[in-house]
Amino acid sequence: MIPVESAPDEEASLPKANGQVLSLPDSKPYDVGGVRFVPFDPVTSTIDDDFAEFRRYDWSRSLVDQASIGPMLTDKALAPFKTVSMSWRDIRVSVQTQTGGVLPCTKKVELKPILRGVTGCAQPGRMLAIMGGSGAGKSTLLTLLAGRMPAGEYEISGELLVNGHGRHLNTFRRIAGFVEQEDRMFAELTVREQLEISARCRLPASMPLEQKMRRVDQVIYELGLSKVADTKVGSFESRGISGGERKRVSIGIELVTNPPLLLLDEPTSGLDSFHAQAVMLTMLRLAREGRTIIATIHQPRSQIFQMFDDLLLLSEGYQVYLGSAKEMVGYFSQLGYPCPAYYNPADFALDLISLSTHSKMLEEQTRDRVAYLEASFSRHRKEMDAKLDEPLDDAMVVKPKEAPRLLSFLTCIGERKYSARWVEQFVILLRRAWSLKLRNRAIIQARVTLNVIYSIALGLIWLNAGRNTLDDRAVAGVIFYLLVNQSFGASSAIVMTYLSERRVVVRERSSRTYRMSAYFLAKSVTEVVLLVALVLFFSCITYWMVGFQPHAASFFIFTVTLTLAAHAAESLTLVASTSVRCEHTASMLASVLLTFSSLFAGFLIAPSIMPVWLRWIRYISFMFYAFAALMTDQFGSLPTLSSSQDPMQVYNVNSLGIGANIGFLILLAVVYRSIAYVGLLLNKQRFQKSL
Ligand SMILES: Nc1ncnc2c1ncn2[C@@H]1O[C@H](COP(=O)(O)OP(=O)(O)OP(=O)(O)O)[C@@H](O)[C@H]1O
Ligand SMILES: [Mg+2]
Numbered sequence: 227m228i229p230v231e232s233a234p235d236e237e238a239s240l241p242k243a244n245g246q247v248l249s250l251p252d253s254k255p256y257d258v259g260g261v262r263f264v265p266f267d268p269v270t271s272t273i274d275d276d277f278a279e280f281r282r283y284d285w286s287r288s289l290v291d292q293a294s295i296g297p298m299l300t301d302k303a304l305a306p307f308k309t310v311s312m313s314w315r316d317i318r319v320s321v322q323t324q325t326g327g328v329l330p331c332t333k334k335v336e337l338k339p340i341l342r343g344v345t346g347c348a349q350p351g352r353m354l355a356i357m358g359g360s361g362a363g364k365s366t367l368l369t370l371l372a373g374r375m376p377a378g379e380y381e382i383s384g385e386l387l388v389n390g391h392g393r394h395l396n397t398f399r400r401i402a403g404f405v406e407q408e409d410r411m412f413a414e415l416t417v418r419e420q421l422e423i424s425a426r427c428r429l430p431a432s433m434p435l436e437q438k439m440r441r442v443d444q445v446i447y448e449l450g451l452s453k454v455a456d457t458k459v460g461s462f463e464s465r466g467i468s469g470g471e472r473k474r475v476s477i478g479i480e481l482v483t484n485p486p487l488l489l490l491d492e493p494t495s496g497l498d499s500f501h502a503q504a505v506m507l508t509m510l511r512l513a514r515e516g517r518t519i520i521a522t523i524h525q526p527r528s529q530i531f532q533m534f535d536d537l538l539l540l541s542e543g544y545q546v547y548l549g550s551a552k553e554m555v556g557y558f559s560q561l562g563y564p565c566p567a568y569y570n571p572a573d574f575a576l577d578l579i580s581l582s583t584h585s586k587m588l589e590e591q592t593r594d595r596v597a598y599l600e601a602s603f604s605r606h607r608k609e610m611d612a613k614l615d616e617p618l619d620d621a622m623v624v625k626p627k628e629a630p631r632l633l634s635f636l637t638c639i640g641e642r643k644y645s646a647r648w649v650e651q652f653v654i655l656l657r658r659a660w661s662l663k664l665r666n667r668a669i670i671q672a673r674v675t676l677n678v679i680y681s682i683a684l685g686l687i688w689l690n691a692g693r694n695t696l697d698d699r700a701v702a703g704v705i706f707y708l709l710v711n712q713s714f715g716a717s718s719a720i721v722m723t724y725l726s727e728r729r730v731v732v733r734e735r736s737s738r739t740y741r742m743s744a745y746f747l748a749k750s751v752t753e754v755v756l757l758v759a760l761v762l763f764f765s766c767i768t769y770w771m772v773g774f775q776p777h778a779a780s781f782f783i784f785t786v787t788l789t790l791a792a793h794a795a796e797s798l799t800l801v802a803s804t805s806v807r808c809e810h811t812a813s814m815l816a817s818v819l820l821t822f823s824s825l826f827a828g829f830l831i832a833p834s835i836m837p838v839w840l841r842w843i844r845y846i847s848f849m850f851y852a853f854a855a856l857m858t859d860q861f862g863s864l865p866t867l868s869s870s871q872d873p874m875q876v877y878n879v880n881s882l883g884i885g886a887n888i889g890f891l892i893l894l895a896v897v898y899r900s901i902a903y904v905g906l907l908l909n910k911q912r913f914q915k916s917l
Contacts, residue, residue, distance in 0.1 A: 309350030317384035358540035403480030413461035685771025693773035713795035797898035804905030
């Protein structure tokens with residue numbers, strides 16, 4: 227704590243707010259080394275007039291008293307909602323960890339406890355803070371409370387009630403806004419666009435668009451984002467808004483839906499203390515409107531600590547305190563740990579419950595202290611348990627059958643599973659996908675540049691090869707190479723963009739923002755449009771330089787076939803990307819699939835030479851059909867030659883004809899896309915359903 231220095235005779239002119247001298251009852255000036263200090267008093271300090279102003283309201287009058295709240299986020303169209311209370315008892319979470327060598331036989335599976343019996347409750351109109359050192363289990367507890375614990379990884383036990391009843395997870399996840407510790411957003415979208423998508427997809431379809439946009443403006447204003455509203459979020463590679471602003475955007479994405487329950491993981495991390503306070507003040511206002519706010523927090527400044535109603539302290543997964551934030555200091559002093567004068571209570575608590583690893587002796591001492599605090603708290607828990615037994619709010623019961631009907635009462639979101647209609651979702655996502663494609667300049671530039679280089683280079687290497695009818699080998703060669711080139715080019719672009727998008731999509735899907743089908747179709751449409759433009763550009767240069775058949779129809783068939791082949795390659799890459807989680811594995815798998823497709827095209831090896839049991843693979847290779855369509859397009863109309871000279875026979879081109887080959891190509895692209903879609907559905911993030 228830093229004392230505020232002031233001259234000895236300045237007592238008469240103590241900090242003023244709105245012209246009034248504020249009393250500082252506990253902040254008596256003191257002398258050190260002949261210098262007089264006036265201690266900073268977190269309770270009555272006027273450094274933040276906003277908070278001082280806020281504290282003057284009599285919140286006890288009514289939880290949802292609009293008049294006293296002032297300019298707030300509440301939009302009449304979004305109210306009313308019912309309140310949500312949560313209580314949890316003896317929550318235990320463990321994770322399976324693997325230790326040992328690389329070989330499976332040397333590996334040991336251990337169960338690492340993360341939470342060791344945590345009890346608590348959160349009530350409407352109040353703000354609960356979860357505090358503890360790094361690795362104490364705060365995020366784990368909050369994720370569990372938000373109903374977003376990944377399935378399979380963790381072992382969970384305990385009891386969790388929402389308004390006194392077991393919760394229906396799907397419904398719960400829609401009414402609970404969850405701001406994760408890590409911000410997951412599209413770097414290329416502006417702050418306003420991020421919020422607009424959330425508002426348009428998650429606010430009820432019946433709400434006029436103007437009102438949704440007004441809501442976005444309110445949130446931007448309330449979170450102090452007006453200055454950067456039209457700035458791109460940015461990423462590590464391309465600078466955009468600051469880290470603190472990113473955090474506020476993450477909060478805004480959840481805030482636009484006006485959720486009755488808001489869970490925030492480190493909402494102030496990355497923020498300077500002024501903005502941290504502003505954000506927490508917004509949370510406090512929301513709480514006082516009747517919402518339930520639960521936040522994990524690191525090192526809050528004393529004024530932020532003052533805002534918390536309730537406090538839950540964790541140390542290495544053990545619970546050492548639950549109760550009123552104001553009473554925490556008293557509680558620990560009863561246990562023999564008094565808080566030094568003028569000390570930030572949050573700093574005091576963290577110092578008390580953190581393990582020191584500076585030396586063995588210190589570690590042992592701090593471990594003993596934590597064990598003592600945990601044992602002391604366990605004794606108090608009986609009292610807590612009695613409290614938790616009382617249903618907090620019987621007015622609302624989330625039961626699976628009643629869930630959709632109750633949703634509309636609970637919050638501003640609609641009764642349907644997804645707030646926006648499918649078509650609306652599709653249009654919003656199509657616009658977003660298109661903006662992302664165009665704004666992702668690095669990828670677009672790389673693809674266009676490579677296309678120009680390849681088209682000119684191939685055109686020069688095979689210059690006029692098609693016009694020289696004696697050189698069939700060269701023409702077949704360039705056809706095969708073009709096919710391979712365009713397929714691999716399309717694939718590499720997809721693997722990069724899809725996997726970077728997945729993190730954000732998973733977050734959006736976990737709060738039921740849109741249907742996977744709307745996302746997938748919007749993405750596919752955008753890809754096709756871009757692909758058509760790129761392949762057309764490529765064909766225009768290469769086709770005429772190589773000197774393929776000089777007919778418009780042949781050129782058209784060539785471009786269509788090449789586009790469909792590149793699209794099939796993209797689809798096959800999506801199959802790879804959706805079937806594995808790791809970016810590198812997906813990229814390798816995609817190139818294996820494409821290499822196999824090219825091996826079975828018929829150009830490199832005749833099917834008759836292959837083992838019989840492998841020959842069928844060519845029927846599921848898109849290059850088999852694409853190569854045949856391109857070859858037939860170029861050589862099909864030429865006079866028939868002897869089998870040893872006929873390129874159609876030399877290169878094992880099937881006799882299906884152009885139409886049928888293109889038909890099969892389309893069919894394969896659809897099949898690949900469908901498999902990728904199913905993969906996406908199966909690979910979606912699954913959550914624990916046990917609590
Ligand atoms: N899937 C996992 N595998 C291994 N360890 C895990 C896993 N999930 C959580 N843990 C461990 O559980 C402990 C608590 O993690 P958690 O993220 O909840 O901590 P935290 O209190 O939020 O920390 P911080 O303040 O640094 O965010 C940490 O030691 C972490 O390493
Ligand atoms: Mg955390």
